[in-house]
Amino acid sequence: MSASAVVIVGAGFAGAATAYHLAGTAKGRFKVIVVEREDLPGKHSSGRNAGLILQVVPEAALYRLIADGAAFARSLPGRADWPVPTRFDRNGVLLIGEKEGVVDLERRAGWARNAGIPTEWWTREQVEERVPAIAGSPFDRALFCPDEGVVDISSFLDGYLRAARASGADIRLRCELVGMETAGRRVKAVVVREPGGTESAIPAAVVVNAAGAWASQVGAMAGALPLPLKPTRRHLFSTAPADFVDSRWPFVWDVSRGWYMRPESGGLLLGPCDQDEYQPSIPDTDPGVEDLLAEKLAGCAPRLLDMPIISRWAGLRTLLPDGHFVIGRDPRVRNFIWVAGLGGHGVTASWAVGRLAAGIIMQEDSGAGHPYPAVDPARFAKRGVTA
Ligand SMILES: Cc1cc2nc3c(=O)[nH]c(=O)nc-3n(C[C@H](O)[C@H](O)[C@H](O)COP(=O)(O)OP(=O)(O)OC[C@H]3O[C@@H](n4cnc5c(N)ncnc54)[C@H](O)[C@@H]3O)c2cc1C
The missing domain is CATH 3.50.50.60 (FAD/NAD(P)-binding domain)
Structure with missing residues:
Protein backbone atom coordinates (compact mmCIF):
# COMPACT_ATOMS: atom_id res chain seq x y z
CA MET A 1 0.00 0.00 0.00
CA ARG A 48 -28.54 5.94 21.39
CA ASN A 49 -28.50 2.23 22.24
CA ALA A 50 -29.02 -0.02 25.28
CA GLY A 51 -25.33 -0.83 25.92
CA LEU A 52 -26.00 -4.55 26.23
CA ILE A 53 -23.12 -6.92 25.60
CA LEU A 54 -24.95 -10.09 24.54
CA GLN A 55 -23.26 -13.12 23.00
CA VAL A 56 -26.18 -15.53 22.96
CA VAL A 57 -27.85 -14.00 19.89
CA PRO A 58 -30.00 -15.75 17.25
CA GLU A 59 -27.41 -15.28 14.46
CA ALA A 60 -25.04 -18.18 15.24
CA ALA A 61 -22.85 -17.38 12.19
CA LEU A 62 -21.76 -14.14 13.86
CA TYR A 63 -20.68 -15.99 16.97
CA ARG A 64 -16.89 -15.56 16.67
CA LEU A 65 -17.11 -11.80 16.10
CA ILE A 66 -19.64 -11.34 18.87
CA ALA A 67 -17.86 -13.53 21.43
CA ASP A 68 -14.47 -11.89 20.78
CA GLY A 69 -16.04 -8.44 20.94
CA ALA A 70 -17.86 -9.32 24.17
CA ALA A 71 -14.66 -10.66 25.77
CA PHE A 72 -12.93 -7.35 25.07
CA ALA A 73 -15.84 -5.29 26.46
CA ARG A 74 -15.83 -7.42 29.64
CA SER A 75 -12.12 -6.79 30.09
CA LEU A 76 -12.41 -2.98 29.92
CA PRO A 77 -12.61 -2.08 33.64
CA GLY A 78 -9.06 -1.80 34.86
CA ARG A 79 -7.34 -2.43 31.49
CA ALA A 80 -3.96 -0.71 31.64
CA ASP A 81 -3.91 -0.15 27.87
CA TRP A 82 -7.36 1.47 27.70
CA PRO A 83 -7.31 5.28 27.82
CA VAL A 84 -10.62 5.98 29.62
CA PRO A 85 -12.08 4.35 32.76
CA THR A 86 -14.99 2.31 31.34
CA ARG A 87 -17.65 0.60 33.38
CA PHE A 88 -18.95 -2.89 32.62
CA ASP A 89 -21.75 -4.22 34.87
CA ARG A 90 -21.66 -8.00 34.68
CA ASN A 91 -25.22 -8.63 35.87
CA GLY A 92 -25.98 -11.28 33.24
CA VAL A 93 -28.89 -11.52 30.84
CA LEU A 94 -32.10 -13.42 31.50
CA LEU A 95 -33.90 -14.51 28.31
CA ILE A 96 -37.49 -15.61 28.84
CA GLY A 97 -39.74 -17.25 26.25
CA GLU A 98 -43.06 -18.93 25.67
CA LYS A 99 -44.15 -21.41 22.95
CA GLU A 100 -42.03 -20.70 19.82
CA GLY A 101 -39.85 -18.51 22.00
CA VAL A 102 -38.76 -21.67 23.80
CA VAL A 103 -37.50 -23.11 20.51
CA ASP A 104 -35.46 -19.93 20.03
CA LEU A 105 -34.02 -20.21 23.56
CA GLU A 106 -33.18 -23.89 23.09
CA ARG A 107 -31.41 -23.16 19.81
CA ARG A 108 -29.38 -20.36 21.41
CA ALA A 109 -28.53 -22.54 24.43
CA GLY A 110 -27.40 -25.36 22.10
CA TRP A 111 -24.92 -23.33 20.13
CA ALA A 112 -23.77 -21.43 23.24
CA ARG A 113 -22.91 -24.79 24.81
CA ASN A 114 -20.91 -25.81 21.71
CA ALA A 115 -19.15 -22.45 21.78
CA GLY A 116 -18.31 -22.76 25.48
CA ILE A 117 -20.46 -19.77 26.52
CA PRO A 118 -21.98 -20.46 29.95
CA THR A 119 -25.78 -20.54 30.24
CA GLU A 120 -28.14 -21.89 32.93
CA TRP A 121 -31.82 -22.84 32.73
CA TRP A 122 -33.65 -21.16 35.61
CA THR A 123 -36.87 -22.30 37.24
CA ARG A 124 -39.78 -19.89 37.69
CA GLU A 125 -38.90 -19.72 41.42
CA GLN A 126 -35.34 -18.65 40.61
CA VAL A 127 -36.58 -16.00 38.17
CA GLU A 128 -39.13 -14.57 40.59
CA GLU A 129 -36.71 -14.53 43.50
CA ARG A 130 -34.02 -12.76 41.46
CA VAL A 131 -36.30 -10.33 39.56
CA PRO A 132 -39.59 -9.95 41.50
CA ALA A 133 -40.78 -7.28 39.02
CA ILE A 134 -41.63 -9.98 36.46
CA ALA A 135 -43.39 -12.36 38.92
CA GLY A 136 -46.41 -13.94 37.20
CA SER A 137 -45.11 -13.10 33.72
CA PRO A 138 -46.22 -15.69 31.13
CA PHE A 139 -43.08 -17.61 30.14
CA ASP A 140 -42.32 -21.31 29.81
CA ARG A 141 -38.52 -21.28 30.02
CA ALA A 142 -35.84 -18.90 31.25
CA LEU A 143 -32.21 -18.97 30.13
CA PHE A 144 -29.69 -17.08 32.24
CA CYS A 145 -26.39 -16.03 30.61
CA PRO A 146 -24.08 -15.01 33.46
CA ASP A 147 -21.19 -13.55 31.42
CA GLU A 148 -23.28 -10.88 29.72
CA GLY A 149 -23.69 -7.31 30.96
CA VAL A 150 -23.94 -3.63 30.21
CA VAL A 151 -21.08 -1.36 29.12
CA ASP A 152 -20.88 2.41 29.44
CA ILE A 153 -21.18 3.28 25.74
CA LEU A 229 -29.13 -2.25 3.92
CA LYS A 230 -32.28 -1.20 5.74
CA PRO A 231 -32.20 1.42 8.54
CA THR A 232 -34.91 0.60 11.08
CA ARG A 233 -36.07 2.64 14.06
CA ARG A 234 -36.13 1.35 17.64
CA HIS A 235 -37.30 3.23 20.75
CA LEU A 236 -35.98 3.25 24.32
CA PHE A 237 -37.64 4.68 27.44
CA SER A 238 -36.23 5.45 30.85
CA THR A 239 -38.30 5.65 34.00
CA ALA A 240 -38.09 7.59 37.24
CA PRO A 241 -36.23 5.82 40.08
CA ALA A 242 -38.23 3.40 42.25
CA ASP A 243 -37.35 1.78 45.61
CA PHE A 244 -38.08 -1.75 44.43
CA VAL A 245 -35.56 -1.67 41.56
CA ASP A 246 -32.33 -3.48 42.36
CA SER A 247 -29.31 -2.32 40.37
CA ARG A 248 -28.04 -5.93 40.34
CA TRP A 249 -30.99 -7.23 38.31
CA PRO A 250 -29.91 -8.83 35.05
CA PHE A 251 -30.96 -7.45 31.67
CA VAL A 252 -34.31 -9.22 31.09
CA TRP A 253 -35.39 -9.93 27.49
CA ASP A 254 -38.75 -11.51 26.67
CA VAL A 255 -38.08 -13.04 23.25
CA SER A 256 -41.72 -14.07 22.71
CA ARG A 257 -43.47 -10.79 23.39
CA GLY A 258 -40.53 -8.65 22.31
CA TRP A 259 -39.65 -6.29 25.14
CA TYR A 260 -36.70 -5.81 27.46
CA MET A 261 -35.63 -3.99 30.61
CA ARG A 262 -32.57 -3.31 32.70
CA PRO A 263 -31.75 -1.16 35.74
CA GLU A 264 -30.72 2.41 34.90
CA SER A 265 -29.97 5.24 37.39
CA GLY A 266 -32.30 3.83 40.07
CA GLY A 267 -35.13 3.27 37.57
CA LEU A 268 -35.39 1.13 34.46
CA LEU A 269 -34.47 1.34 30.81
CA LEU A 270 -37.31 -0.24 28.82
CA GLY A 271 -37.43 -1.26 25.18
CA PRO A 272 -40.47 -2.50 23.21
CA CYS A 273 -38.31 -4.07 20.42
CA ASP A 274 -40.15 -2.10 17.73
CA GLN A 275 -38.72 -2.14 14.23
CA ASP A 276 -39.97 0.01 11.38
CA GLU A 277 -38.08 1.13 8.30
CA TYR A 278 -36.90 4.73 8.63
CA GLN A 279 -34.86 7.22 6.63
CA PRO A 280 -31.27 7.94 7.79
CA SER A 281 -31.63 10.70 10.44
CA ILE A 282 -32.09 11.22 14.16
CA PRO A 283 -35.53 9.62 14.28
CA ASP A 284 -38.60 11.18 15.85
CA THR A 285 -40.35 9.30 18.63
CA ASP A 286 -43.79 7.87 17.97
CA PRO A 287 -46.32 8.05 20.86
CA GLY A 288 -47.93 4.87 19.48
CA VAL A 289 -44.79 2.95 20.43
CA GLU A 290 -45.15 4.02 24.07
CA ASP A 291 -48.67 2.54 23.93
CA LEU A 292 -47.22 -0.65 22.48
CA LEU A 293 -44.76 -0.84 25.38
CA ALA A 294 -47.60 -0.32 27.89
CA GLU A 295 -49.60 -3.12 26.24
CA LYS A 296 -46.67 -5.52 26.50
CA LEU A 297 -45.98 -4.60 30.13
CA ALA A 298 -49.66 -4.94 31.06
CA GLY A 299 -49.47 -8.61 30.11
CA CYS A 300 -46.07 -9.34 31.68
CA ALA A 301 -45.01 -6.91 34.39
CA PRO A 302 -47.98 -4.66 35.30
CA ARG A 303 -46.17 -3.17 38.29
CA LEU A 304 -43.84 -1.39 35.89
CA LEU A 305 -46.75 0.57 34.39
CA ASP A 306 -46.78 2.70 37.57
CA MET A 307 -43.24 3.93 36.89
CA PRO A 308 -43.38 7.34 35.18
CA ILE A 309 -41.44 7.53 31.92
CA ILE A 310 -39.05 10.48 32.18
CA SER A 311 -37.29 10.27 28.85
CA ARG A 312 -37.76 8.64 25.49
CA TRP A 313 -35.67 8.47 22.34
CA ALA A 314 -35.17 6.38 19.23
CA GLY A 315 -32.18 5.26 17.19
CA LEU A 316 -31.56 3.37 13.98
CA ARG A 317 -30.40 -0.22 13.61
CA THR A 318 -29.24 -0.88 10.07
CA LEU A 319 -30.08 -4.42 9.03
CA LEU A 320 -29.37 -6.80 6.16
C1 LIG B 1 -32.40 1.49 20.32
C2 LIG B 1 -31.16 0.73 20.00
C3 LIG B 1 -30.66 -0.18 20.91
C4 LIG B 1 -29.49 -0.89 20.62
N1 LIG B 1 -28.97 -1.69 21.60
C5 LIG B 1 -27.78 -2.31 21.39
C6 LIG B 1 -27.20 -3.09 22.41
O1 LIG B 1 -27.74 -3.15 23.52
N2 LIG B 1 -26.03 -3.73 22.15
C7 LIG B 1 -25.41 -3.64 20.93
O2 LIG B 1 -24.37 -4.29 20.74
N3 LIG B 1 -25.92 -2.88 19.93
C8 LIG B 1 -27.09 -2.21 20.14
N4 LIG B 1 -27.63 -1.43 19.17
C9 LIG B 1 -26.94 -1.37 17.87
C10 LIG B 1 -25.75 -0.41 17.86
O3 LIG B 1 -26.10 0.82 18.44
C11 LIG B 1 -25.30 -0.22 16.40
O4 LIG B 1 -25.07 -1.48 15.79
C12 LIG B 1 -24.02 0.59 16.29
O5 LIG B 1 -24.07 1.75 17.08
C13 LIG B 1 -23.76 0.95 14.82
O6 LIG B 1 -22.59 1.73 14.77
P1 LIG B 1 -22.14 2.43 13.42
O7 LIG B 1 -20.81 3.02 13.69
O8 LIG B 1 -22.29 1.45 12.30
O9 LIG B 1 -23.25 3.56 13.13
P2 LIG B 1 -23.44 5.04 13.75
O10 LIG B 1 -23.26 5.05 15.21
O11 LIG B 1 -24.72 5.56 13.24
O12 LIG B 1 -22.23 5.86 13.14
C14 LIG B 1 -22.20 6.24 11.78
C15 LIG B 1 -21.56 7.63 11.73
O13 LIG B 1 -21.31 7.98 10.37
C16 LIG B 1 -21.46 9.38 10.26
N5 LIG B 1 -21.69 9.73 8.86
C17 LIG B 1 -22.68 9.26 8.05
N6 LIG B 1 -22.56 9.80 6.82
C18 LIG B 1 -21.47 10.61 6.84
C19 LIG B 1 -20.84 11.45 5.88
N7 LIG B 1 -21.31 11.58 4.62
N8 LIG B 1 -19.72 12.15 6.24
C20 LIG B 1 -19.23 12.03 7.51
N9 LIG B 1 -19.80 11.27 8.47
C21 LIG B 1 -20.91 10.56 8.14
C22 LIG B 1 -22.69 9.67 11.13
O14 LIG B 1 -22.73 11.04 11.52
C23 LIG B 1 -22.47 8.71 12.30
O15 LIG B 1 -21.84 9.34 13.41
C24 LIG B 1 -28.80 -0.72 19.39
C25 LIG B 1 -29.30 0.21 18.47
C26 LIG B 1 -30.46 0.94 18.77
C27 LIG B 1 -30.96 1.96 17.78
Missing part, protein backbone atom coordinates in the same frame (compact mmCIF):
# COMPACT_ATOMS: atom_id res chain seq x y z
CA SER A 2 1.34 3.46 -0.86
CA ALA A 3 2.12 5.90 1.95
CA SER A 4 -1.21 7.67 1.47
CA ALA A 5 -4.29 7.82 3.66
CA VAL A 6 -6.94 5.35 4.70
CA VAL A 7 -10.07 7.49 5.09
CA ILE A 8 -12.75 6.13 7.42
CA VAL A 9 -16.21 7.67 7.02
CA GLY A 10 -18.07 7.75 10.37
CA ALA A 11 -16.93 7.83 14.01
CA GLY A 12 -19.54 5.49 15.51
CA PHE A 13 -18.52 2.09 16.88
CA ALA A 14 -17.79 0.74 13.38
CA GLY A 15 -15.45 3.56 12.35
CA ALA A 16 -13.91 4.11 15.78
CA ALA A 17 -13.03 0.44 16.33
CA THR A 18 -11.58 0.19 12.81
CA ALA A 19 -9.46 3.30 13.41
CA TYR A 20 -8.30 1.88 16.77
CA HIS A 21 -6.97 -1.33 15.23
CA LEU A 22 -5.66 0.24 12.06
CA ALA A 23 -3.80 3.15 13.63
CA GLY A 24 -2.15 0.71 16.05
CA THR A 25 -0.79 -1.52 13.26
CA ALA A 26 -0.29 0.92 10.37
CA LYS A 27 2.21 3.31 11.96
CA GLY A 28 4.47 4.75 9.25
CA ARG A 29 2.80 2.83 6.42
CA PHE A 30 -0.12 5.16 5.89
CA LYS A 31 -2.11 7.81 7.66
CA VAL A 32 -5.51 7.03 9.20
CA ILE A 33 -8.07 9.82 8.81
CA VAL A 34 -11.59 9.57 10.28
CA VAL A 35 -14.15 12.01 8.88
CA GLU A 36 -17.30 12.53 10.95
CA ARG A 37 -20.06 14.94 9.95
CA GLU A 38 -21.26 15.69 13.48
CA ASP A 39 -19.55 17.90 16.06
CA LEU A 40 -19.40 14.91 18.45
CA PRO A 41 -19.02 11.18 17.84
CA GLY A 42 -21.92 8.99 18.97
CA LYS A 43 -24.77 11.32 17.99
CA HIS A 44 -26.43 8.47 16.05
CA SER A 45 -26.88 4.74 16.80
CA SER A 46 -23.63 4.48 18.75
CA GLY A 47 -24.87 6.93 21.37
CA SER A 154 -19.93 6.82 25.98
CA SER A 155 -16.53 5.94 27.48
CA PHE A 156 -16.27 2.79 25.33
CA LEU A 157 -16.60 4.83 22.12
CA ASP A 158 -14.38 7.60 23.48
CA GLY A 159 -11.73 5.00 24.38
CA TYR A 160 -11.46 3.71 20.81
CA LEU A 161 -11.08 7.24 19.44
CA ARG A 162 -8.56 8.40 22.05
CA ALA A 163 -6.42 5.29 21.55
CA ALA A 164 -6.59 5.72 17.77
CA ARG A 165 -5.55 9.36 18.11
CA ALA A 166 -2.66 8.40 20.41
CA SER A 167 -1.45 6.04 17.65
CA GLY A 168 -1.50 8.86 15.10
CA ALA A 169 -5.05 8.81 13.67
CA ASP A 170 -6.43 12.18 12.59
CA ILE A 171 -10.08 12.41 13.73
CA ARG A 172 -11.87 15.25 11.94
CA LEU A 173 -15.23 16.26 13.39
CA ARG A 174 -17.71 18.49 11.50
CA CYS A 175 -16.15 17.09 8.34
CA GLU A 176 -18.70 15.64 5.93
CA LEU A 177 -17.97 13.34 3.03
CA VAL A 178 -19.79 14.85 0.04
CA GLY A 179 -18.31 13.01 -2.93
CA MET A 180 -15.61 10.71 -4.27
CA GLU A 181 -13.25 10.87 -7.21
CA THR A 182 -12.94 7.48 -8.87
CA ALA A 183 -10.94 6.00 -11.73
CA GLY A 184 -11.68 2.54 -13.06
CA ARG A 185 -12.42 0.22 -10.15
CA ARG A 186 -10.79 2.45 -7.54
CA VAL A 187 -11.51 5.50 -5.42
CA LYS A 188 -8.72 8.06 -5.84
CA ALA A 189 -9.87 10.74 -3.38
CA VAL A 190 -12.72 11.69 -1.10
CA VAL A 191 -14.25 15.15 -1.23
CA VAL A 192 -15.11 16.59 2.19
CA ARG A 193 -16.92 19.72 3.34
CA GLU A 194 -15.63 21.38 6.50
CA PRO A 195 -17.13 24.11 8.73
CA GLY A 196 -17.69 27.25 6.69
CA GLY A 197 -18.50 25.18 3.62
CA THR A 198 -14.94 24.76 2.31
CA GLU A 199 -14.64 21.66 0.14
CA SER A 200 -11.38 19.82 -0.42
CA ALA A 201 -10.19 16.49 -1.79
CA ILE A 202 -8.20 14.04 0.35
CA PRO A 203 -6.23 11.51 -1.73
CA ALA A 204 -7.09 8.04 -0.41
CA ALA A 205 -5.42 4.65 -0.81
CA VAL A 206 -8.46 3.04 0.84
CA VAL A 207 -11.92 4.33 1.84
CA VAL A 208 -13.80 2.66 4.70
CA ASN A 209 -17.57 2.99 4.74
CA ALA A 210 -18.56 3.07 8.42
CA ALA A 211 -21.44 5.47 7.86
CA GLY A 212 -24.13 3.47 9.70
CA ALA A 213 -27.60 4.32 8.37
CA TRP A 214 -25.97 6.38 5.57
CA ALA A 215 -23.80 3.49 4.32
CA SER A 216 -25.89 2.99 1.16
CA GLN A 217 -25.52 6.67 0.25
CA VAL A 218 -21.76 6.54 0.78
CA GLY A 219 -21.58 3.32 -1.27
CA ALA A 220 -23.43 5.03 -4.13
CA MET A 221 -20.89 7.90 -4.14
CA ALA A 222 -18.14 5.31 -4.78
CA GLY A 223 -20.10 3.40 -7.44
CA ALA A 224 -20.01 0.35 -5.14
CA LEU A 225 -22.33 -2.67 -5.32
CA PRO A 226 -25.75 -1.56 -3.98
CA LEU A 227 -26.45 -3.58 -0.81
CA PRO A 228 -29.89 -4.22 0.73
CA PRO A 321 -31.85 -9.50 5.09
CA ASP A 322 -29.71 -12.35 6.49
CA GLY A 323 -29.11 -10.53 9.79
CA HIS A 324 -25.31 -10.57 9.23
CA PHE A 325 -22.93 -7.62 8.89
CA VAL A 326 -21.03 -6.45 5.79
CA ILE A 327 -17.29 -6.20 6.43
CA GLY A 328 -14.90 -6.39 3.51
CA ARG A 329 -13.91 -5.22 0.06
CA ASP A 330 -16.58 -4.09 -2.32
CA PRO A 331 -16.79 -6.51 -5.29
CA ARG A 332 -16.79 -3.59 -7.76
CA VAL A 333 -14.58 -0.93 -6.17
CA ARG A 334 -11.66 -2.83 -4.73
CA ASN A 335 -10.23 -0.17 -2.40
CA PHE A 336 -13.66 0.55 -0.87
CA ILE A 337 -14.24 -1.39 2.36
CA TRP A 338 -17.68 -1.86 3.93
CA VAL A 339 -17.99 -1.93 7.75
CA ALA A 340 -21.75 -1.60 8.05
CA GLY A 341 -25.05 -3.30 8.77
CA LEU A 342 -24.11 -3.94 12.41
CA GLY A 343 -27.82 -4.17 13.28
CA GLY A 344 -28.41 -4.66 17.00
CA HIS A 345 -24.89 -5.97 17.76
CA GLY A 346 -22.60 -3.06 16.90
CA VAL A 347 -21.49 -2.29 20.45
CA THR A 348 -20.97 -5.93 21.43
CA ALA A 349 -19.03 -6.93 18.32
CA SER A 350 -17.18 -3.64 17.76
CA TRP A 351 -13.71 -4.72 18.87
CA ALA A 352 -13.74 -7.82 16.63
CA VAL A 353 -15.42 -5.96 13.75
CA GLY A 354 -12.64 -3.34 13.82
CA ARG A 355 -9.95 -6.03 14.00
CA LEU A 356 -11.41 -7.91 11.02
CA ALA A 357 -11.75 -4.71 8.97
CA ALA A 358 -8.20 -3.60 9.79
CA GLY A 359 -6.85 -7.05 8.84
CA ILE A 360 -8.61 -6.87 5.46
CA ILE A 361 -7.28 -3.36 4.83
CA MET A 362 -3.70 -4.39 5.71
CA GLN A 363 -3.85 -7.42 3.38
CA GLU A 364 -3.04 -7.01 -0.28
CA ASP A 365 -6.10 -7.44 -2.53
CA SER A 366 -4.93 -10.86 -3.67
CA GLY A 367 -8.36 -12.25 -4.53
CA ALA A 368 -7.92 -14.84 -1.73
CA GLY A 369 -11.07 -15.93 0.12
CA HIS A 370 -12.69 -13.75 2.78
CA PRO A 371 -11.46 -14.57 6.31
CA TYR A 372 -15.09 -14.53 7.57
CA PRO A 373 -17.39 -15.41 4.65
CA ALA A 374 -20.67 -14.83 6.57
CA VAL A 375 -20.00 -11.07 6.47
CA ASP A 376 -18.43 -10.80 3.00
CA PRO A 377 -20.23 -8.08 0.95
CA ALA A 378 -19.64 -10.27 -2.13
CA ARG A 379 -22.40 -12.62 -0.95
CA PHE A 380 -24.87 -10.09 -2.38
CA ALA A 381 -23.11 -10.04 -5.75
CA LYS A 382 -23.48 -13.83 -5.96
CA ARG A 383 -27.10 -14.11 -4.89
CA GLY A 384 -28.29 -10.76 -6.34
CA VAL A 385 -29.50 -7.89 -4.27
CA THR A 386 -32.91 -8.32 -2.71
CA ALA A 387 -34.53 -6.04 -0.18
